[in-house]
Amino acid sequence: MNRRLFLKQASLVSVGGLLFPSGMFSACRKDDLFKGSAYQGKVIVVGAGAAGLYAGYLLKSKGIDFTILEAAAYHGGRMGKKSGFADYDIDTGAQWLHGRNSILGDLVAKNKVATTLDTSELSYWFNKQIVDTLPKDPFIFEGKNLPDVSFKDYAVQLGFGDEYNYIIEAIAADQGAAASQISAYWNSKDEENWVAGTEDFKFSKTYFDFIEEYIANPVQSNIVYNTPVKAIDYTNESIQLTDAGNKVWTADKVIVTVPVSILKNNEITFSPLLPATKTEAFSKFGMGAGMKVFLKFSRKFYKPVLYGGQVCAAYVDDSVGKTTNDHVLLAFVMGTQAANLHSLGSDNAITDALIKELDSIYSGQASAAFMASSVHDYTNKPFIKGAYGYSTVGMGNAREVAAQSVNDKLFFAGEAMNVSGHHQTVHGAVESGYKAVLDVLSSVKK
Amino acid sequence: MKYRLLFFNLFAGICAFAQSFETGLSYNYLYAGQWDNLIQTYNFARPFLVEKQPLLKHGAQVYLAYRFKSEKRISHGIQLSYSYFRSSAENAGFTNTLGFSALNVGYILHYENETLLKRVYAELIVAATGGRMQRRINNAPFEYDQKRAKALGIGGNVGTKLGYHLKINEAVRLSPFVLLSYTPYFYAPDAEVLINQTRGLVAEDWTGMLNAQFGLALKWK
Ligand SMILES: Cc1cc2nc3c(=O)[nH]c(=O)nc-3n(C[C@H](O)[C@H](O)[C@H](O)COP(=O)(O)OP(=O)(O)OC[C@H]3O[C@@H](n4cnc5c(N)ncnc54)[C@H](O)[C@@H]3O)c2cc1C
Numbered sequence: 122m123n124r125r126l127f128l129k130q131a132s133l134v135s136v137g138g139l140l141f142p143s144g145m146f147s148a149c150r151k152d153d154l155f156k157g158s159a160y161q162g163k164v165i166v167v168g169a170g171a172a173g174l175y176a177g178y179l180l181k182s183k184g185i186d187f188t189i190l191e192a193a194a195y196h197g198g199r200m201g202k203k204s205g206f207a208d209y210d211i212d213t214g215a216q217w218l219h220g221r222n223s224i225l226g227d228l229v230a231k232n233k234v235a236t237t238l239d240t241s242e243l244s245y246w247f248n249k250q251i252v253d254t255l256p257k258d259p260f261i262f263e264g265k266n267l268p269d270v271s272f273k274d275y276a277v278q279l280g281f282g283d284e285y286n287y288i289i290e291a292i293a294a295d296q297g298a299a300a301s302q303i304s305a306y307w308n309s310k311d312e313e314n315w316v317a318g319t320e321d322f323k324f325s326k327t328y329f330d331f332i333e334e335y336i337a338n339p340v341q342s343n344i345v346y347n348t349p350v351k352a353i354d355y356t357n358e359s360i361q362l363t364d365a366g367n368k369v370w371t372a373d374k375v376i377v378t379v380p381v382s383i384l385k386n387n388e389i390t391f392s393p394l395l396p397a398t399k400t401e402a403f404s405k406f407g408m409g410a411g412m413k414v415f416l417k418f419s420r421k422f423y424k425p426v427l428y429g430g431q432v433c434a435a436y437v438d439d440s441v442g443k444t445t446n447d448h449v450l451l452a453f454v455m456g457t458q459a460a461n462l463h464s465l466g467s468d469n470a471i472t473d474a475l476i477k478e479l480d481s482i483y484s485g486q487a488s489a490a491f492m493a494s495s496v497h498d499y500t501n502k503p504f505i506k507g508a509y510g511y512s513t514v515g516m517g518n519a520r521e522v523a524a525q526s527v528n529d530k531l532f533f534a535g536e537a538m539n540v541s542g543h544h545q546t547v548h549g550a551v552e553s554g555y556k557a558v559l560d561v562l563s564s565v566k567k
Numbered sequence: 568m569k570y571r572l573l574f575f576n577l578f579a580g581i582c583a584f585a586q587s588f589e590t591g592l593s594y595n596y597l598y599a600g601q602w603d604n605l606i607q608t609y610n611f612a613r614p615f616l617v618e619k620q621p622l623l624k625h626g627a628q629v630y631l632a633y634r635f636k637s638e639k640r641i642s643h644g645i646q647l648s649y650s651y652f653r654s655s656a657e658n659a660g661f662t663n664t665l666g667f668s669a670l671n672v673g674y675i676l677h678y679e680n681e682t683l684l685k686r687v688y689a690e691l692i693v694a695a696t697g698g699r700m701q702r703r704i705n706n707a708p709f710e711y712d713q714k715r716a717k718a719l720g721i722g723g724n725v726g727t728k729l730g731y732h733l734k735i736n737e738a739v740r741l742s743p744f745v746l747l748s749y750t751p752y753f754y755a756p757d758a759e760v761l762i763n764q765t766r767g768l769v770a771e772d773w774t775g776m777l778n779a780q781f782g783l784a785l786k787w788k
Pocket of ligand 1: 167168169170171172173190191192193196197198199200213214215216217218219348349350351378379380383388389411412413499504505507508509534535536537544545546547548550
């Protein structure tokens with residue numbers, strides 16, 4: 122069911138309720154949806170990232186029979202952790218809880234999970250100097266009535282010269298995009314609905330540990346690993362999913378949570394074919410290259426956050442919010458810069474390019490203090506293929522269309538399918554996961 | 568002719584109890600479809616909260632009203648009312664409380680007819696509504712971005728009230744009443760943000776509210 126239909130039904134219920142408020146005086150109106158109506162069918166969730174794990178967690182809590190088919194040998198998708206690189210575990214994927222006003226904010230609060238507000242000051246590499254402020258404020262991509270042109274073109278329209286190129290690139294990188302591809306208009310439209318808050322929090326352990334403990338652990342026994350789904354046939358009542366080993370799985374409802382890059386590339390074939398509007402909607406998403414490179418040094422010589430590098434637009438002190446004696450700098454590389462680094466072909470070459478740039482910024486201190494690196498290139502990951510979905514020029518309502526269910530059988534979730542402004546995030550993926558389960562159960566109720 | 572007489576009798580007679588000041592307190596039952604839906608979705612999506620958030624249903628209202636002097640069976644006046652609704656769910660480490668307060672400023676059309684129905688009166692109330700919803704977690708206001716989370720809204724309100732006078736003395740009357748009202752709370756864009764922490768995922772920016780009140784008023788001549 123699409124959002125519009127859902128809202129229409131919800132308001133019909135409300136209007137109906139106003140005219141005939143049957144439950145009005147009964148003391149026990151339902152405080153939950155679908156209470157006591159456990160669905161008897163089988164649900165298959167494709168993908169065990171944040172969206173798929175949360176969908177599973179919810180299905181489990183409702184007593185519904187489900188299996189999660191995961192292509193990789195592990196769950197988490199664009200979340201992960203690595204031990205042993207530093208004296209604390211590093212988040213190889215998502216790392217900041219963006220804002221507290223979200224479902225995950227509640228889960229953190231309820232369990233008193235240790236987090237720290239990240240108040241790192243931002244500096245810029247501008248005109249070959251480190252500066253704390255810029256002559257012009259580059260954060261120009263919020264607000265109403267922005268034109269449907271790329272960040273880059275919009276910056277030019279507002280008179281930002283070439284010296285701002287990599288600053289603008291860093292702002293686009295935050296959206297997982299190259300500045301030349303992301304739409305100023307559609308991105309700002311997306312952002313209008315952002316309600317989680319603007320503060321960023323870091324977990325004392327890792328974001329992955331948090332998801333692992335509270336969401337993944339309860340559903341781990343329902344995950345089948347190393348099972349890339351290749352085809353979904355939803356011709357008949359019973360849906361058939363064929364995996365890469367030609368094993369066939371059957372379900373009554375399917376929730377697809379794979380990254381939009383996988384859908385764009387038609388790596389899963391659907392029969393009958395998905396509606397053309399839907400495949401066209403997938404194609405309108407951008408999903409740029411993305412990587413995180415952790416660089417360990419013997420001492421701290423760098424700024425907490427530095428925007429504007431030509432090789433990497435954003436360098437961030439990773440040890441903020443951690444109990445550590447180590448000095449780890451994170452190169453957060455997205456879009457064209459990530460594609461450039463990716464094309465170098467090896468972790469060593471990527472590390473060398475970054476150290477060279479850091480040397481030029483910090484007068485040779487980087488190579489002198491360099492100890493080790495850990496490269497996490499999401500473009501390389503065969504079941505991810507990029508960072509996160511962003512709105513391109515001409516995006517229109519593609520996100521809403523992409524997120525719509527098909528024939529009340531196929532439901533779509535995942536960060537890119539979040540239609541309420543929290544896409545590109547873990548909490549947004551989680552929201553899309555519960556919305557998909559809600560839609561599954563609504564489709565049964567009809 | 569019969570109807571004309573009846574009409575005359577209804578509207579042109581001398582009002583038995585004109586010009587008064589009154590105050591009242593009532594139990595207030597709320598039915599707000601969109602908010603029910605939001606709280607249900609909140610509960611649905613958060614299995615980690617075992618105790619479910621009750622729907623925002625029960626509240627109280629206090630009001631002050633002044634009725635202008637009138638020689639007719641119909642009189643009119645003004646009213647200021649304040650309502651408060653609360654819903655709280657206590658979970659280990661996480662007590663979530665929603666509070667909704669509404670202020671109504673309105674116009675009253677009062678009708679009573681001693682000859683037709685002794686001591687009974689009816690009122691039509693038309694008001695403007697302003698409301699504020701807040702969230703508390705573990706008994707402290709929920710804050711993010713260093714701001715207190717709140718959802719403001721505005722709407723209209725139309726209600727009909729039926730009451731009964733009990734004479735205490737010449738100047739004072741006690742009056743039990745029932746009131747049914749409808750509030751198109753037509754602009755409440757942040758209710759979903761506050762309740763379900765999303766925008767535009769499950770609800771519209773407005774809600775229709777139906778109220779049923781049972782209360783007691785004290786009236787002075
Ligand atoms: C480098 C980086 C840093 C980030 N930092 C943050 C951050 O700090 N904070 C934040 O909130 N968000 C951050 N994000 C975004 C966040 O990680 C994602 O939005 C979120 O994890 C996406 O979850 P998902 O479930 O939608 O997708 P994914 O996590 O990608 O999960 C999809 C799953 O589907 C599987 N899959 C793919 N194809 C198939 C198939 N054919 N069959 C079966 N399974 C398949 C994949 O293996 C994967 O496990 C970051 C992302 C990246 C890349």
